[in-house]
Amino acid sequence: MAKSGQHGGNVLQMAEQFDLDPTKVIDFSANINPLGIPPQVRDAIVSQLDCLQHYPDIEYLKLHQSLATHHDCPAHWVLPGNGATELIFLWAQYVKPKTALLIEPSFAEYRRALSRVGCAIDNYVLREEDGFAVTERVLDALHGELDCLFICTPNNPTGLMPDRELLSAIVDRCRQLNIRLFVDESFIDFMPNQPSLSQCLADNPHLYVLRSLTKFYALPGLRLGYLLSADQTLLAEIRDEREPWTINALAALAGEILFEDDTYCQATYQWLAQEQKYLQTELARFKPLQLFAPSANYLFFKHLNPTSSLQHDLMRHGILIRSCANYIGLSDAFYRVAIKSHADNQRLIHALQKVLSHG
Numbered sequence: 001m002a003k004s005g006q007h008g009g010n011v012l013q014m015a016e017q018f019d020l021d022p023t024k025v026i027d028f029s030a031n032i033n034p035l036g037i038p039p040q041v042r043d044a045i046v047s048q049l050d051c052l053q054h055y056p057d058i059e060y061l062k063l064h065q066s067l068a069t070h071h072d073c074p075a076h077w078v079l080p081g082n083g084a085t086e087l088i089f090l091w092a093q094y095v096k097p098k099t100a101l102l103i104e105p106s107f108a109e110y111r112r113a114l115s116r117v118g119c120a121i122d123n124y125v126l127r128e129e130d131g132f133a134v135t136e137r138v139l140d141a142l143h144g145e146l147d148c149l150f151i152c153t154p155n156n157p158t159g160l161m162p163d164r165e166l167l168s169a170i171v172d173r174c175r176q177l178n179i180r181l182f183v184d185e186s187f188i189d190f191m192p193n194q195p196s197l198s199q200c201l202a203d204n205p206h207l208y209v210l211r212s213l214t215k216f217y218a219l220p221g222l223r224l225g226y227l228l229s230a231d232q233t234l235l236a237e238i239r240d241e242r243e244p245w246t247i248n249a250l251a252a253l254a255g256e257i258l259f260e261d262d263t264y265c266q267a268t269y270q271w272l273a274q275e276q277k278y279l280q281t282e283l284a285r286f287k288p289l290q291l292f293a294p295s296a297n298y299l300f301f302k303h304l305n306p307t308s309s310l311q312h313d314l315m316r317h318g319i320l321i322r323s324c325a326n327y328i329g330l331s332d333a334f335y336r337v338a339i340k341s342h343a344d345n346q347r348l349i350h351a352l353q354k355v356l357s358h359g
C-alpha cells in the first residue's frame with residue numbers, strides 16, 4: 001500500500017495526529033471538484049443500486065462506447081480502469097520498460113509502477129529558475145536508449161501546462177527515437193480550452209493518453225479512469241490478460257452517463273474561473289508566499305521564509321493543505337492547495353492571515 005503521506009487527502013491520519021474531529025477538517029490537499037457528484041450520476045447510482053447484484057459486463061461495451069464517443073475515437077482505442085492509477089500500473093506491467101525518463105516533481109505513482117517492474121529511472125528535474133516549467137531542454141534529454149517518457153499535463157503538483165508546440169515537439173521526438181510517451185491528462189478537463197493530445201493518437205501509436213474521471217466529476221471513492229491509445233497490440237494484450245471486473249458496476253454506470261451532463265461542466269468552468277482568480281489574487285497578497293500561475297483546480301506556492309511547517313500551522317485551524325516536501329526537486333517550503341468553494345477558500349485565506357501574521 002502507498003504510504004499515507006505520499007498523496008493528498010489523508011484527512012483521517014492528519015486529524016488523528018492533531019487530535020481533531022476529521023469531519024471538521026477542510027481538505028485542501030486533494031484536488032476534487034467541490035460541486036460534488038454530478039446530479040445525474042448520483043440519481044443513477046441511487047436508483048440503480050440493485051445492479052450490484054450482478055457482475056458488470058465483462059467487456060464493458062457501453063462504457064467503452066461512451067468514452068470513445070466522448071473522444072471521437074474507435075472503442076478499441078479505449079482501456080478503462082479502476083481509476084487512472086490502475087492503468088499506470090497495468091501499463092508498466094505489460095510494457096515492462098527497461099529505462100524511463102520521469103519529469104520531476106510529478107505524480108509519485110509513475111515511479112512506483114515502473115520500479116515494481118525493475119525499470120531504471122532517470123530524473124529530469126524541473127528548475128525553480130524556470131518557474132518549474134517544462135522547457136525545450138527536455139528535448140535534449142531524450143535519447144535512443146530510453147524506452148519511455150512520462151509527462152503530466154497539467155503537471156501535478158506545479159499546475160503548469162507545457163505549451164502546445166513543445167508538446168508536439170516531444171511527441172515527434174519520441175516517435176523518431178522510438179520512445180513510448182505516456183501523457184497523464186488527469187486534470188485537463190479543468191482546462192476547457194486546452195486540446196487533448198488524444199487528438200494525435202491516430203498518427204502516433206507510441207502515444208498513451210491517461211485520463212481520470214475522479215477529479216473533475218468528484219468521484220475519487222468510486223474509481224474510474226481510462227487510457228487512450230492507437231497501440232492496438234498493447235491494448236489488446238492488456239484487455240485479454242488483465243483480471244476481470246476490476247471496474248465495479250456503479251463506476252461503469254457513471255462512465256456511461258457522465259459526459260451527458262453539460263450543465264455540470266459549465267457550472268464547473270464558471271466556479272473555477274471565479275475561484276481560481278479569487279484565490280490567486282488573495283494568496284498573492286501574502287508577501288511570504290511565492291505563487292506559481294495555476295492552470296487547473298489547484299495552486300502551487302513556496303513559503304519564502306518558513307520558520308515552521310505551514311501545513312501544521314494550518315492544521316491547528318482545521319485546514320489541511322498538501323506539503324510538497326516528498327516530491328523530487330521540491331522541499332518542505334513548497335505547498336499545493338486545491339481550489340474549493342468560495343466559503344472554504346475564504347476560510348483558507350482567513351486562516352493564512354492568522355498563521356502568517358504570527359510567523
Ligand SMILES: Cc1ncc(COP(=O)(O)O)c(C=O)c1O
Pocket residue numbers: 082083084085086107152156184186187211212213214215220223224225
Ligand atoms: C496526476 C495524477 N494522475 C493520476 C491520478 C490518479 O487518479 P485516479 O483517482 O483516477 O486513480 C492522480 C491522483 O491524484 C494524479 O494526481
